[in-house]
Amino acid sequence: MTGSTVLQARGLSMRYGDERALVRAVDEVDLDVPAGQALAVMGPSGCGKSTLLHLLGGLQRPTGGQVWLAGSRVDTMSERALARLRRDRIGFVFQSFHLMDELTAVENVELAALLAGQSPGRARKRAMYLLDRVGLADRAAHLPSALSGGQRQRVAIARALSNEPLVVLADEPTGSLDSAATLEVLRLFEELRTAGQTLVVVTHDARIAAVADRVIAMRDGAFVDDNRLAGAVCDGRR
Numbered sequence: 060m061t062g063s064t065v066l067q068a069r070g071l072s073m074r075y076g077d078e079r080a081l082v083r084a085v086d087e088v089d090l091d092v093p094a095g096q097a098l099a100v101m102g103p104s105g106c107g108k109s110t111l112l113h114l115l116g117g118l119q120r121p122t123g124g125q126v127w128l129a130g131s132r133v134d135t136m137s138e139r140a141l142a143r144l145r146r147d148r149i150g151f152v153f154q155s156f157h158l159m160d161e162l163t164a165v166e167n168v169e170l171a172a173l174l175a176g177q178s179p180g181r182a183r184k185r186a187m188y189l190l191d192r193v194g195l196a197d198r199a200a201h202l203p204s205a206l207s208g209g210q211r212q213r214v215a216i217a218r219a220l221s222n223e224p225l226v227v228l229a230d231e232p233t234g235s236l237d238s239a240a241t242l243e244v245l246r247l248f249e250e251l252r253t254a255g256q257t258l259v260v261v262t263h264d265a266r267i268a269a270v271a272d273r274v275i276a277m278r279d280g281a282f283v284d285d286n287r288l289a290g291a292v293c294d295g296r297r
């Protein structure tokens with residue numbers, strides 16, 4: 060824990076429609092995520108969790124407010140700079156994994172490292188290291204179709220880590236998993252948190268909240284409760 064702020068938002072807003080049918084998907088949100096914090100954002104369906112994550116990760120441009128990632132202004136960045144930022148500094152994890160079906164587990168992880176400019180040798184080494192870290196070294200040569208849901212999501216998490224991201228942004232990472240697979244992914248998030256990886260996870264799953272340092276409850280696009288679990292970030296645990 061360095062105390063520096065990795066992600067920051069001020070007055071962040073995303074509105075859809077017009078005055079006849081206005082949806083405030085994200086409504087003037089302020090957020091500071093310090094390095095090393097594992098943050099869970101929870102709330103009912105449609106409250107704006109995914110939209111918030113997309114705005115924070117530069118996947119969508121806000122209709123108002125500002126976002127900074129490690130001091131760089133995200134909301135006004137060119138498309139080209141945004142693509143570079145996402146590739147080099149952010150790890151994304153999605154509910155539906157987004158793995159390439161025709162590539163093996165190791166190739167899926169390696170591809171992200173290659174796209175980030177690593178040499179083939181280094182990319183393969185890093186991909187194998189990361190698969191080992193998520194407990195799947197023995198599944199490296201398997202296609203996603205030969206993996207369970209929990210294993211696929213662990214490959215997706217390994218891929219998200221391939222660029223040594225400043226922050227991992229995860230959107231319902233256990234949303235399509237059964238209970239046993241959810242536990243596998245939870246264990247992995249717990250390990251990442253202990254290792255000091257900055258994490259923002261949006262979820263319906265209270266079990267994720269249980270492994271987070273901080274839980275924000277969202278409703279109708281706004282934060283209604285911000286619970287920094289007592290001492291979790293400041294007790295020198297890291």
Ligand SMILES: Nc1ncnc2c1ncn2[C@@H]1O[C@H](COP(=O)(O)OP(=O)(O)OP(=O)(O)O)[C@@H](O)[C@H]1O
Nearest residue numbers: 075076082084102103104105106107108109110111
């Ligand atoms: N492209 C769009 N056009 C209009 N409204 C949209 C659009 N995308 C999202 N919304 C609306 O914005 C609100 C927030 O959606 P969002 O997907 O962020 O919610 P969520 O909390 O992630 O929901 P869930 O948990 O069901 O995934 C919802 O009311 C949704 O209908």
